Amino acid sequence: MNQPDKPTGNGTTRRQFIQTGALAATSFFIVPRHVLGGKGFIAPSDKLNIAGVGIAGKGFSDTNNAFNKGANNIVALCDVDWSRDQVKKNFEQHPNAKRYKDYREMFDKEAKNIDAVTVSTADHTHAVIAMAAMQRGKHVYVQKPLTHNIYEARMLTEAARKYKVVTQMGNQGSSNPQQKQMVEWFDKGLIGKVHTVHLWTNRPVWPQGIPVPQADASVPADLDWDVWIGPAQKVGYTPAYHPFKWRGWWNFGAGALGDIGCHIMDVPFRVLGLGYPTEVETSIGSVFLKDWTPEYIPEGCPPSSRVELKFPESAKNKQAVTMTWSDGGLRPFRPEFLPEGEPMPENGENGVLMIGDKGLMVCGMYGNDPKVYTKDGKKFEAAKIQTDGPALPENGHQVLWTEACKAGFNSKEHKGLTSSFDFAGPLTESVLMGNVAIRSYTLRNANANGRGFSYPGRKKLTWDGKNMKITNFDEANQFVSRKYREGWSLTA
Structure with missing residues (x-):
């Protein structure tokens, strides 16, 4: 289920709520999530709204590892080639996600509903897509190599600090x-x-x-x-x-x-x-x-x-x-x-x-x-x-990124990521x-x-x-x- 970017009780949007942890500063009493929804329940405000750009191949696993069996929402899926089997499968697995071929159109129409973006396209488009996402305040996960050339890598590294977004490169072995x-x-x-x-x-x-x-x-x-x-x-x-x-x-x-x-x-x-x-x-x-x-x-x-x-x-x-x-x-x-x-x-x-x-x-x-x-x-x-648990490179690299996105740019979770752009750049x-x-x-x-x-x-x-x-x-x-x-x- 998609979570729109509606105002919360304290006047902030849901995305701002996730990024800043503003709920902790409000004056009302917080009811534990397990009381509201039972064991294992994840409150909607604890879910990221994620968009995937390039959703076949590594993009298929990147989007679905970040989705983490429903711990987050996939709200938009973008791929230039809808004929590929994994693109079709991703569409089927996330029927409520809006579908696009051009990431620029997706950002124009869906930016207010997106918290974070996975970028798993060919190398030559990594930089322009990731930069467009960061300029809109979106956290980004970008497949390796971070960019096609050295200048682009330096630009993304500096932009991540400027826009204060949580970043991770897709070299999953680092986790x-x-x-x-x-x-x-x-x-x-x-x-x-x-x-x-x-x-x-x-x-x-x-x-x-x-x-x-x-x-x-x-x-x-x-x-x-x-x-x-x-x-x-x-x-x-x-x-x-x-x-x-x-x-x-x-x-x-x-x-x-x-x-x-x-x-x-x-x-x-x-x-x-x-x-x-x-x-x-x-x-x-x-x-x-x-x-x-x-x-x-x-x-x-x-x-x-x-x-x-x-x-x-x-x-x-x-x-x-x-x-x-x-x-x-x-x-x-x-x-x-x-x-x-x-x-x-x-x-x-x-x-x-x-x-x-x-x-x-x-x-x-x-x-x-x-x-x-x-x-x-x-x-x-x-x-x-180990064969299970959040630290596995098979899915832990993306999961740790999503948890850091929820915690925010200055969090210990972000500082603990193994391939944020400060290292990956x-x-x-x-x-x-x-x-x-x-x-x-x-x-x-x-x-x-x-x-x-x-x-x-x-x-x-x-x-x-x-x-x-x-x-x-x-x-x-x-x-x-x-x-x-x-x-x-x-x-x-």
């Missing part, structure tokens, strides 16, 4: 209690100061490093292609872009790094207390469409890449860190101190390896199954993750720093024989994180932000 175990291990000094971090993934698991597809298909009747394109540069429709395969094209996605980097890099970023990197260098896999001559496709992400980021010492880790990211199936070799017979995390497909002067720590993509191996032969293993910027290097790689100059490429006179890009600027290769700064197509903008 995995096993990550807390890893922080505790490190803080106890089990592996000492960390100097080297390896991150790796089997992504991409979609076509990538391929020629630009021919956009000659007709737009499906149930798809609003213009809204799907949003602020990106206008191209024709092709099923090679939508659904899902958009990840491999810079116009819409952020490649393997954007897809999974906010999960995997989350672990060392949190454990070591890292900030902005200062240097980045990369190499990428080549595509050969004819003998001997590599094809570099500037519109598309490469089939594989390796990125090296340099981080200065942090307050937690009194040691500079070299972090190496590998995708496309590349992975680090087995490190010293990992005993024979001990497998690499997740069978080598996705993982984190942190090497310190006293030992090493390994885990899977979401911080799963962490272990410590010390130089003196000791092994520490975390307890298995700098993390996303560090992840996307790798994409600046990867995209700059295609700006290279060839030798006379067409082979052997390198940055024009440089081996690394140096980064001024505070000012969001590459300081030694100005041409690379075009990838720090993007040019929006006419009619679209991002202003706080």
